[in-house]
Amino acid sequence: MRPPTAAMLGASLIGNDTLSSVLGWISIACWIVVYSPQIYENYQLKSGEGVSVLFISIWLLGDLLNLAGAVLGNLLPTVIILGAYYTACDLILLGQIYYYRWKKQQKYDEVDGPEGLSAADDEQTPLIPGSEGLDTSATPESVVEPLRVLLAKYAVAVLFVVVVGIGAWWVNEGRLHRTGPSLHGLFAYAKKQVKKPKHDVLVQFFGWSSAALFLGARIPQILKNFATCCKGLSPALFLFSILGNTTYCLSIIAKSVDKAYLLTNAGWLAGSGLTVFLDLFVLCQFMYYRSVDNSR
Template structure:
């Protein structure tokens, strides 16, 4: 049966896709910490600010009567933040060889610093250029399937009227606080990445975070483009939308450090190779 893609249907689809991505977003990092027996790839300030952002986001969302998906996810985020925080402190009390390699990998470009063995990373099933798109597609299709199963009874119902809009200063204040905390949390992690060169940090976590934020923003826009409705949701739109750009910066760090490492490992076989490398 073909479903008419009305704004309400598109909003629900985007909302379920956002839920699907955010349900799995923490899993790669939690699993990587467990595999490495280390939490050195994460900035503690990053986790704490993210946790505070999730808490204020939860309280503000309840007060503003936002989408139920946002409220449910905020509770789940808080639990996952606490798990990550526990892992960091637990593994730092019992550092493994991998944790020491990450923690002491401060400036690998400084020749005065002894080179340390890189932490053993779980070998991916597929190359990253295939693995992450396939993982994302699977998660998004899972969200689509969840929507199709749970919202079948509402497909044939006529369009709902515009959602009620309430601008209440307390919920707006909490919403903006959460947005600032989300944005601020990325800064210490970005700085931390320059010390660890992203060792011990899960690329998939940021990959899914970007997808979850984009689909969440779309779910709000599809619900209503009424100016007052957008204004009421502006703190959450800003928190999700602007965070995407900082997460893209983290992905760029992964790419740059990986490229530098490959160039560093590439042996020079002749004087011509040396000259070509210097010209580049």
């Protein structure tokens, strides 16, 4: 679940709760970098077939609904820009998949291969250049590195993102005190909009709908992983998703455990909390298949 929603503003701005605000900034930092590892993995492999097209497509639809909720809720321009950024990243991932499929089709045509390469056929083709007896030196490090080395790298990356999130919160707090009434007025406007957002029913509808989409998007990826053994999939995508969703939920709960408040944010809490379990399952898949590869 994405952070730029009425729920996030309610958690991080109303009442200026420090812990809630820090967690909210960490969540945003995670979501800003969450796409980068998979985009880079696709670039290294010159293939996007490790990621399910249906997964990204559903994710894109969820981001569009989330963005619509932010616009209808009259949230801050920066919040809407973040929503647009997530949508653009979804489109980049889809663009990579279809671009590399097109390039592969071009190679087939050059060597008088099959006249057409369907999506179903492409799902069954080898994803990793070294997996069919080719030179593994051409494969990304994430494919051949021992699991313990990858875990150490990702631990450092997570620590870095957490520090960046805390730093962003600190800078924001400093600006808040230095700029005085103008920025306070801007935040006051945001708080007013969160308490009484326009089109509240529609905002809640978009919140619950995007939650269902983000949750359902994981299913096709999990099924695909059984067929591909997680080849071509960056675990960092799901690692940062877990951290982003966890800190997002905690930022809401840290603000208040009032029943009415939690019910208002229930859609975002459900979407974030439940996807954590599915993302953990994906990481378990990755570690299992990596341990099997290392034992051979």
